[in-house]
Amino acid sequence: MDKELKQLDNTFRKLPQYPTKVIQFGEGNFLRAFIDWQIQQMNKQGLFQGGVAVVQPIDRGMTKVLDEQDDLYTTLLEGKLNGQKVQDHEIIESINETIRPYEDYQSYLDLAKNDDIQFIFSNTTEAGIAFDENDNLTDQPQNSYPGKLTALLYERFKLGKKGFQIIPCELINHNGNTLKEIVLKYAQLWDLGQDFVDWINQENDFYATLVDRIVPGYPKERAADLEKEWNYHDRLIVKAEPFLIFVIEGDKKLEKLLPLKEAGLNVVVTDDMQPYRNRKVSLLNGPHTTMSPIARLAGIDTVGQVMKDPDFYKFINDEMYQEIIPTVALPEQELNDYAEGVKERFENPYVNHELSSIALNSISKFQARLLPTFKRYFAKEKKLPLRITLALASYLKIYAGKADFAPEDTPEVLAEFKELRQKDNYVQATLADEKLWGEDLTQFPGLIDLVKQDLQIIDQQGSRKAVQMINEKED
Incomplete structure (x- = not known):
């Protein structure tokens, strides 16, 4: 350290130092560069005047590092926005405190006493x-x-x-509804009473x-060069693209309670977010989830490297x-325009987006x-879609423990694969496993054989060869 x-x-x-108005489950890069960054933009304009209590949702995390920096960190925005080059950094002051329930559960429960808190955000991954x-309840x-x-x-x-x-x-689709359903399921399992159920439904x-x-x-x-340029040390610098969109489905009253839009942020509160979701998940997250296993098996490390590689591009x-585009029920030109914008974002020379970070919890x-x-x-x-099927085959290779790197997933998923790879x-057993996919994928005719064929090519000639062979085929 200098x-x-x-x-x-x-x-x-x-x-x-504004009063705490937000509980945030998760201290990872995304929430810090997305939610906490947006709260900072509101606070700078005097529109929100609230801070965040960050709850570390798993046993191991980064909250102690945050505390060592008095819960401050820097966002670094680099890329293009509306055709203009952006290179900007900002110290984010949104976080007031961190809570570690695995070390001090009572401090976690004490958050319930705070009358200032109105909002709960979370990002605990799809899993x-x-x-x-x-x-x-007693845990x-x-x-x-x-x-x-x-x-x-x-x-x-x-x-x-x-x-x-x-x-x-x-x-995940309908994330708010799904979360509420599970909360109500716990209320029933733990016998918390009808009054509590009514309170959940009426007050939240x-x-x-x-x-x-x-x-x-x-x-x-x-990082070292940036620290010298800024003249301070920061172990939690988080880099992001300038672009963001936050689509929220629900009561329009949220626009007044949480004045993100008034702060000039790209936020949409709507009664139907499905068109936005289908477009984004299909055309941005889908290709990410496809390229991650196949390109990593070929020795490629980042999204930018994928887009510079003629075979993978x-x-x-x-x-x-x-x-993808033929399956999304939106106007084709709109989808084409969005796809070109996504490719521009993938090619952003300032964003060194590592495929290993995309690979976390890949099965979900x-x-x-x-x-x-x-x-x-x-x-x-x-x-069968050849490219998505090749991604599926690549995941099966990685989770079988036959890659140069280990999969990072939930203990439950890793345990399931540990059993499956003994078979x-x-x-066939993996594709049929409803615990992994939510359904039996062997119902799709020809999938078992195509996955086996893809695996054979990957094993014998490498994933790049599998990509080249698909590129040469006429769809």
Whole structure:
């Protein structure tokens, strides 16, 4: 560490220390560059005047590092926005405190006492909004995010206080409705009573959302140079593209309670977010989830490198135009324009978006981001989408433990694959596993054979050869 540089701390704060109005489950790169950044923009204009209490939702995390910097960090925005080049950095002052339920559960429950808190945001990945039948109210804490949330809501209810505006940012469809359903399921499982159920329904609003901002995270290759340029140390620099859109489905009253739009941010509050979601998840997240396993197996590390590689560029471009766009029920020109914008964002020379970060919890991502397109394509074309199927085969190779890198996923998914890879019929058993995919994928004729064929090519000639062979085929 360069001793001449000062450590980022409270002496860098410029805004007042506002009262805590937000509970945020998750301290990762995305929420810090998306939600906390937007709260900062409102606070700078005096529109919100609120801070954030960050809850670390899993046992291991980054909250202690945040605390060492007095909960400050820097966002670095680089890229193009509305055709203009953007290079900007800003110290984010939105976070007031961090809470670690696995170390101090009572401090977590004490958040229920704070009358200033109105909002709950979360991003616990697609795997986070899930029901765990082993969770109990007496756990300190519960394993699942919805279990922890239910315990906090019950504490709030017992205190006779008002409810919350609950806004999950996990990238699953109907995330707000799903989260509410699981909370109510815990209320029943834990026998918390009809009064509590009524309070959940009447005093709390759950919103469905769509979030969109590419956040590569910590710029490790440039961090030392950036610190020298800024003249301070920051272990939590988070890099992001300038573009963002935040689509929220629910009561329009939120626009006044949370004046993001008034602050000039690209926020849409609507009664139907599905057109926005289908476009984004299909054409941005889908290609990400496709390229991640295939390109990593070929030794490629970043999205930018994928887009500079002639083989992989054609592969992803063809996936967009031949396998995805024909399945999305929106005007073709609108989809074409969006696809070109996505490619520009993928090619952003300032965003070093690592494929390994996209690969976290890949199985739930495949189910949420690619499987719907796979099914729509099969129903429409009466054949298998070759590129999405190659991605599926690549995941099966990686999760079988046959890659140069290990998969990063939930303990439950990793345990399931540990059992599956002992089977002689690994491919068939894995594709048929409803725990992984939500349904039996062997119902699609020819899928077992095509996945086996893809795996053979990858094993013998490499994933690049598999990409080249698909590129050469006429769709």
